[in-house]
Amino acid sequence: MTVIPIYRKDSTHPQAQICQACAVRQFAFFGALDDNGLERIHQHIADQRIEPGQSIFSAQEAGQAVFTVRSGVVRLERVSERGDRRILRLAGRTDLIGLESVLSQRYAADAVACTPVEVCRIPRTLVDELSAAEPQVVLDLMKRWQRALDDAEEWLAELTTGPARRRMLRLLLKLSEYAQPGDMVWLPMRDEMGAMLDMTVETASRMVSALRREGVLEPMGTREAHLDMTRLMQALRAQDST
Amino acid sequence: MTVIPIYRKDSTHPQAQICQACAVRQFAFFGALDDNGLERIHQHIADQRIEPGQSIFSAQEAGQAVFTVRSGVVRLERVSERGDRRILRLAGRTDLIGLESVLSQRYAADAVACTPVEVCRIPRTLVDELSAAEPQVVLDLMKRWQRALDDAEEWLAELTTGPARRRMLRLLLKLSEYAQPGDMVWLPMRDEMGAMLDMTVETASRMVSALRREGVLEPMGTREAHLDMTRLMQALRAQDST
DNA sequence: CGAAAACTTGATTAGCATCAAACCAGGTGG
DNA sequence: CCACCTGGTTTGATGCTAATCAAGTTTTCG
Numbered sequence: 001m002t003v004i005p006i007y008r009k010d011s012t013h014p015q016a017q018i019c020q021a022c023a024v025r026q027f028a029f030f031g032a033l034d035d036n037g038l039e040r041i042h043q044h045i046a047d048q049r050i051e052p053g054q055s056i057f058s059a060q061e062a063g064q065a066v067f068t069v070r071s072g073v074v075r076l077e078r079v080s081e082r083g084d085r086r087i088l089r090l091a092g093r094t095d096l097i098g099l100e101s102v103l104s105q106r107y108a109a110d111a112v113a114c115t116p117v118e119v120c121r122i123p124r125t126l127v128d129e130l131s132a133a134e135p136q137v138v139l140d141l142m143k144r145w146q147r148a149l150d151d152a153e154e155w156l157a158e159l160t161t162g163p164a165r166r167r168m169l170r171l172l173l174k175l176s177e178y179a180q181p182g183d184m185v186w187l188p189m190r191d192e193m194g195a196m197l198d199m200t201v202e203t204a205s206r207m208v209s210a211l212r213r214e215g216v217l218e219p220m221g222t223r224e225a226h227l228d229m230t231r232l233m234q235a236l237r238a239q240d241s242t
Numbered sequence: 243m244t245v246i247p248i249y250r251k252d253s254t255h256p257q258a259q260i261c262q263a264c265a266v267r268q269f270a271f272f273g274a275l276d277d278n279g280l281e282r283i284h285q286h287i288a289d290q291r292i293e294p295g296q297s298i299f300s301a302q303e304a305g306q307a308v309f310t311v312r313s314g315v316v317r318l319e320r321v322s323e324r325g326d327r328r329i330l331r332l333a334g335r336t337d338l339i340g341l342e343s344v345l346s347q348r349y350a351a352d353a354v355a356c357t358p359v360e361v362c363r364i365p366r367t368l369v370d371e372l373s374a375a376e377p378q379v380v381l382d383l384m385k386r387w388q389r390a391l392d393d394a395e396e397w398l399a400e401l402t403t404g405p406a407r408r409r410m411l412r413l414l415l416k417l418s419e420y421a422q423p424g425d426m427v428w429l430p431m432r433d434e435m436g437a438m439l440d441m442t443v444e445t446a447s448r449m450v451s452a453l454r455r456e457g458v459l460e461p462m463g464t465r466e467a468h469l470d471m472t473r474l475m476q477a478l479r480a481q482d483s484t
Numbered sequence: 485c486g487a488a489a490a491c492t493t494g495a496t497t498a499g500c501a502t503c504a505a506a507c508c509a510g511g512t513g514g
Numbered sequence: 515c516c517a518c519c520t521g522g523t524t525t526g527a528t529g530c531t532a533a534t535c536a537a538g539t540t541t542t543c544g
Contacts, residue, residue, distance in 0.1 A: 078395060078396075078399045080399045080400055080403065080404075081400060081412075081482065082403075082404060082408070082482045083482070084403070086398065086399045086403060088395050088398050088399065099388065099391075100388050102384065103381075103384060103385055103388055105388065108388075108391070108392055108395060109395060138380055138384075139345075141384065142344065142345060142380075142383065142384065142387065143345055145384065145387035145388065145391065146341065146342050146345055146347065146350075146387065148391055149341075149350070149387065149390055149391050149394060150350055152391060152394040152395055152398065153318075153320060153330050153350060153351060153394055154320075155398065156328065156330050156394065156397065156398050156402065157320045157322045157328045157330065158322055158323060160398065160402040160440060161322065161324075161326070161328060161440050162322075162324060163499075163500090164499080164500070166324070170323075189522070189523090190522075190523065190524095191522085198402060198403050199500075199501090200500075200501060200502080201522090201523080202500090202501075202502080202503095202523095202524085202525085203499095203500060203501075205522095205523060205524055205525085206500095206524080206525080208523095208524095209523090209524070209525085222509085222510090240323065240324045240325075405531075405532090406531080406532065431490070431491090432490075432491065432492095433490085441532075441533090442532075442533060442534080443490090443491080444491095444492085444493085444532085444533080444534080444535095445531090445532055445533075447490095447491060447492055447493085448492080448493080448532090450491095450492095451491090451492070451493085464541080464542085
């Protein structure tokens with residue numbers, strides 16, 4: 001528990017308390033900043049709530065800000081030359097998305113909320129100022145780029161190859177990384193699964209149904225499910241050994 | 243044409259001339275440096291020649307250096323959980339690989355020469371020193387991370403989806419980016435194509451043979467080919483419209 | 485020159501896409 | 515409150531694409 005200094009307890013700016021109390025702060029972009037640093041910046045940061053299906057930013061748009069995901073799951077997707085949507089990777093709590101805006105580049109992909117999402121919008125100009133003042137910030141940025149690259153490469157190696165059943169199992173494993181408190185994982189719509197795993201809705205549905213019958217998966221309310229991790233890992237091992 | 247100052251014309255260190263005359267210097271990592279900066283560093287840089295099939299670095303190895311590719315084509319690949327090799331992306335002239343070493347992280351993938359390759363090995367410690375001295379260098383690093391991410395995402399969106407024929411056509415298009423002077427492109431082995439496009443050697447062979455018969459592709463000597471770009475683009479359009 | 489490696493081609497089969505139809509949940513308006 | 519509609523999901527039947535299995539051919543290199 002951090003003790004909040006008295007002089008700031010009744011700060012006039014409402015964002016002050018929010019940044020101060022931010023649950024993801026220690027992992028997130030401004031973990032590197034001390035309270036003083038935080039004080040200087042909070043008025044430029046806006047926190048936003050985004051409903052499922054709504055876009056956070058779009059590909060080709062001139063990037064003006066990066067976003068820290070405070071809760072929920074965001075998908076990053078592109079439309080291929082052929083015209084079909086492909087989901088490239090997911091971002092969750094503590095992830096920073098839209099990094100390319102720091103370089104004054106256009107966003108390279110669409111970012112769309114999969115669940116209700118809370119993000120903090122951090123303007124590019126602010127990142128520039130901070131980078132000049134705090135060398136830690138630049139290092140943190142580079143680490144985040146590397147993480148994004150790692151995620152993309154892992155997605156490519158594990159989620160685009162092998163039979164449909166294996167890809168679905170690996171997706172569930174990945175989704176478990178974004179689990180809510182209470183073991184609940186977000187269960188994507190079947191067409192989202194299709195865009196992630198390069199399969200049709202019908203195939204996605206068949207795989208999910210099969211796994212439900214096997215007890216790997218238990219849908220709990222719309223768009224959520226409980227995973228039996230033991231059975232999931234077991235199914236994966238069985239899959240990979242054949 | 244840069245005029246080379248007299249005082250350096252007979253520098254004792256052989257690497258001095260090489261760095262000075264480096265054909266990729268303006269695009270490569272040290273484009274940001276002036277001659278003075280270059281003078282300070284060249285003794286730490288080693289240029290290496292690597293034969294096809296040889297490894298430049300391996301995944302999990304503690305990264306001690308980044309590498310600028312001066313010529314040839316390098317593949318970045320991972321072994322999936324299931325145990326099969328997956329090629330994630332390619333790197334060519336002016337690309338910088340092994341960026342994660344700057345963060346003192348382990349290499350995330352294997353880097354293997356596809357053709358005869360020339361690289362400059364740049365130690366991590368040198369990058370650190372330069373970053374402190376020259377702010378441009380850090381910006382350049384971030385741009386390169388973003389480029390790597392872009393490449394990985396494009397690979398995912400264009401080369402992992404659609405029928406085998408389309409994926410092969412798109413691979414040829416990508417290979418044309420790495421063309422030699424004289425329109426010659428490197429033609430991978432069939433099993434490399436398989437690892438790039440997630441198909442078997444047999445399917446890769448069938449696709450290449452078909453495209454050769456259609457005149458899209460003309461093998462010229464081992465491991466090289468001439469592409470008819472007009473027919474290639476035409477075949478791609480026909481493919482995507484169906 | 486001979487062996488190994490890479491490539492090609494053919495026949496058969498498995499897995500997934502496609503087409504088609506039914507099913508279900510949640511929201512709306514009569 | 516219920517009938518209805520809509521968007522998402524499930525299931526079934528059929529066909530096509532690419533994997534697999536199996537030779538055979540060409541190239542490479544000691």
